[in-house]
Amino acid sequence: MVLNSKADGRVFPVSDSSQTVIDCLLGLSEKYGVKTSLQEGVEQILKLEKGFEIKTSKQTIISKTVVLACGGNPKNESYNWLRDLAIDIEPPVPSLFTFNCQNHMFNDLMGLSCEARVSVEGSSVQETGPLLITHWGFSGPAVLKCSAKAARILHEKDYNFSIRINWLPELNQDEIREWLQKQQTSPSKRLAKHKLFDALPQRLWEGLLIRAGVDANKLWAEISRKQLNILAETLSADKWDIKGKTTFKEEFVTSGGIKLNQLDPSTCMIKSIPGLFAAGEIIDVDGITGGFNFQNAWSTGYACAHGALKML
Ligand SMILES: Cc1cc2nc3c(=O)[nH]c(=O)nc-3n(C[C@H](O)[C@H](O)[C@H](O)COP(=O)(O)OP(=O)(O)OC[C@H]3O[C@@H](n4cnc5c(N)ncnc54)[C@H](O)[C@@H]3O)c2cc1C
Incomplete structure (x- = not known):
C-alpha cells in the first residue's frame, strides 16, 4: 500500500x-x-483447563488462545456474551458526537466555521479548534473533542447541559472589553455592524451583535456601557443550552469496555485468563478523532498477535 x-x-x-x-x-x-468465517457470531467463550471452547452460531472451536476484537458498542447488554469469563468491563457510553441546540438563533449561519474555544459547563473540559454551526446545533473538531473528553459526564446528564463559546479564543473577556471601549473614544465614526475582529466572519459578527442586543446601525459612541459588557461576555463566554446529541456523519466510537488494569500492557493479554487477549475498541480506550481509534486497533492487534504467537 x-x-x-x-x-x-x-x-x-x-x-x-x-x-x-x-x-x-x-x-x-x-x-x-x-481462515475467515462470515455470518457466524461468537455466542460464548468458555475457559477450559487448557485453552478455550468458542461456541459460534454454527460450530464449536477449541483453541489455545483467543483474541477478542469485537469492537465497541454503547449498550451494556452487548457485552453479555463475555460475562461467563468474569471480565471487568467499564460501562460503555457513546463518544464522538455533535451537540444539538433546537431552534437555535444561528440557524441561518448553518455551514459557517470559525476558530473558537468550547467549554462544557460544570466540568474542566474545554477545547479550542474549528467550530461548525449546523442546522441542528454545533459540530466541528472543537465540539467532537469535547464530546470525547466529557463522554461520561454528558451521558450522566442525559445530554442536557450548557456550553460556553469563546468566539475569540486568543483574547480573554477583559481584553475584549478594553478593545470595545477603545472604539467608543476613537475619533473615527464607525457603525457597530462593521466587524472589529478579523478572525470573525462578518455574518457571525452581525449574529453576535443581535445575540447581545446591540443595534448594528448605532455608532460605537452611542452604545451603552451595559450593552458593551454584554457584548464582551457574548464574544468570550457565550452560553448555549444543549439538548441531545447527534452522531457525526454516522461516526460512532464507544468510551468504556474491558478495563485497562486487567491487561498486560505489552501483549494485551487478560492477566487473570492466560491465553485470552483483547484488541481494539472492546478495550476501554477511545481516541479524540483523527485516526486515533484505528491506531489503537492496529497497535493492540499487533501486540495481541505477538503475545498469542509466543504462547503457541
Ligand atoms: C462510520 C464510522 C467512521 C469511523 N471513522 C473513524 C476515523 O475516521 N478514525 C478513527 O480512528 N476511527 C474511526 N471510527 C472508529 C473505528 O472504526 C473503530 O475504533 C475501529 O474500527 C475499531 O476496530 P475493532 O477491530 O476494535 O472493531 P470493529 O472495526 O468494530 O470490528 C469488530 C468486528 O467484530 C464483529 N463482531 C462483534 N461481535 C461479534 C461476535 N460476537 N461474533 C463475531 N463477530 C463479532 C463485528 O461485526 C465487526 O466486524 C469510525 C467508526 C465508524 C462506525
Whole structure:
C-alpha cells in the first residue's frame, strides 16, 4: 500500500480510499492462510483447563488462545456474551458526537466555521479548534473533542447541559472589553455592524451583535456601557443550552469496555485468563478523532498477535 503523510502527521493511502486498506488486510490474510468465517457470531467463550471452547452460531472451536476484537458498542447488554469469563468491563457510553441546540438563533449561519474555544459547563473540559454551526446545533473538531473528553459526564446528564463559546479564543473577556471601549473614544465614526475582529466572519459578527442586543446601525459612541459588557461576555463566554446529541456523519466510537488494569500492557493479554487477549475498541480506550481509534486497533492487534504467537 503506497502511503501519503499529511503535514499534521496523519497517514492515508494515496488512493484516499478506505477500500485500499480493506484490500491490504484481506490480501495479507490470504497470503498467510487466515481462515475467515462470515455470518457466524461468537455466542460464548468458555475457559477450559487448557485453552478455550468458542461456541459460534454454527460450530464449536477449541483453541489455545483467543483474541477478542469485537469492537465497541454503547449498550451494556452487548457485552453479555463475555460475562461467563468474569471480565471487568467499564460501562460503555457513546463518544464522538455533535451537540444539538433546537431552534437555535444561528440557524441561518448553518455551514459557517470559525476558530473558537468550547467549554462544557460544570466540568474542566474545554477545547479550542474549528467550530461548525449546523442546522441542528454545533459540530466541528472543537465540539467532537469535547464530546470525547466529557463522554461520561454528558451521558450522566442525559445530554442536557450548557456550553460556553469563546468566539475569540486568543483574547480573554477583559481584553475584549478594553478593545470595545477603545472604539467608543476613537475619533473615527464607525457603525457597530462593521466587524472589529478579523478572525470573525462578518455574518457571525452581525449574529453576535443581535445575540447581545446591540443595534448594528448605532455608532460605537452611542452604545451603552451595559450593552458593551454584554457584548464582551457574548464574544468570550457565550452560553448555549444543549439538548441531545447527534452522531457525526454516522461516526460512532464507544468510551468504556474491558478495563485497562486487567491487561498486560505489552501483549494485551487478560492477566487473570492466560491465553485470552483483547484488541481494539472492546478495550476501554477511545481516541479524540483523527485516526486515533484505528491506531489503537492496529497497535493492540499487533501486540495481541505477538503475545498469542509466543504462547503457541
Ligand atoms: C462510520 C464510522 C467512521 C469511523 N471513522 C473513524 C476515523 O475516521 N478514525 C478513527 O480512528 N476511527 C474511526 N471510527 C472508529 C473505528 O472504526 C473503530 O475504533 C475501529 O474500527 C475499531 O476496530 P475493532 O477491530 O476494535 O472493531 P470493529 O472495526 O468494530 O470490528 C469488530 C468486528 O467484530 C464483529 N463482531 C462483534 N461481535 C461479534 C461476535 N460476537 N461474533 C463475531 N463477530 C463479532 C463485528 O461485526 C465487526 O466486524 C469510525 C467508526 C465508524 C462506525
